[in-house]
Amino acid sequence: MADHHDLVLRDVKATGVVFTGRCEIRSATCSAKEGGAVTAVWDEQRQVDVCGHCIEAMVRAGEWRIAGARFRSHADVAVLDADGRPLLIVEVKKRPPFLDDEDSWAKRVRRNLLVHGALPPAEYFMVLMHPGHAHLWCELEVPDLDAEPLATWDPTEEIKRTRQGPPAPASLEDAVAEWLRQALAAQPPPDWAVRSGVAQKARDTVVEWQYVPGTHGRSPSRLTPRPGR
Numbered sequence: 001m002a003d004h005h006d007l008v009l010r011d012v013k014a015t016g017v018v019f020t021g022r023c024e025i026r027s028a029t030c031s032a033k034e035g036g037a038v039t040a041v042w043d044e045q046r047q048v049d050v051c052g053h054c055i056e057a058m059v060r061a062g063e064w065r066i067a068g069a070r071f072r073s074h075a076d077v078a079v080l081d082a083d084g085r086p087l088l089i090v091e092v093k094k095r096p097p098f099l100d101d102e103d104s105w106a107k108r109v110r111r112n113l114l115v116h117g118a119l120p121p122a123e124y125f126m127v128l129m130h131p132g133h134a135h136l137w138c139e140l141e142v143p144d145l146d147a148e149p150l151a152t153w154d155p156t157e158e159i160k161r162t163r164q165g166p167p168a169p170a171s172l173e174d175a176v177a178e179w180l181r182q183a184l185a186a187q188p189p190p191d192w193a194v195r196s197g198v199a200q201k202a203r204d205t206v207v208e209w210q211y212v213p214g215t216h217g218r219s220p221s222r223l224t225p226r227p228g229r
């Protein structure tokens with residue numbers, strides 16, 4: 001039986017047929033929980049009615065792969081350089097239930113986002129699971145879909161502290177943006193930021209969340225390096 005909590009990447013076929021119905025996935029961003037535009041996909045011999053938001057959520061979660069499908073590029077959190085180009089983009093995930101191998105899961109999320117063209121181009125990419133680990137890649141080379149991360153570490157306690165405020169961040173993405181802002185402004189910067197080169201390049205950067213290329217996301221404040229401290 002197909003169960004969308006199975007943490008296995010599955011090839012799903014889109015039928016392309018759109019009709020009015022109730023979405024069966026019902027993710028946090030679902031637009032057809034009580035009825036709306038849905039499409040039918042085939043997931044392991046079973047037809048699933050799903051709204052557009054939930055298709056994207058399943059792909060971004062590394063659970064579905066849909067041949068030929070492309071998704072809008074978007075980042076939950078982005079560190080932009082002085083010219084507004086993304087230096088580091090972050091895919092923020094709540095820890096899924098029943099997860100035991102974080103590393104292969106994070107690699108699968110990255111691979112799926114690359115395959116579906118869903119990441120804005122940036123020098124660095126991070127999959128951040130909360131609670132759990134951060135996985136950081138450098139994307140300067142032609143992307144290797146199965147590359148090992150440059151760094152893996154556990155920022156759970158730091159992110160929990162930013163969630164206590166003040167001001168208390170409204171969402172997990174807000175908390176991650178605040179955590180990154182503090183980490184990149186810290187003197188000395190944290191080990192992961194120094195070893196990866198992010199800290200050296202993050203002078204005069206802005207942390208935004210809900211970043212879509214060509215638009216302005218929301219930015220809490222401009223990062224100012226604090227020399228000599």
Ligand SMILES: [Zn+2]
Binds near residue numbers: 024025050
């Ligand atoms: Zn839905």
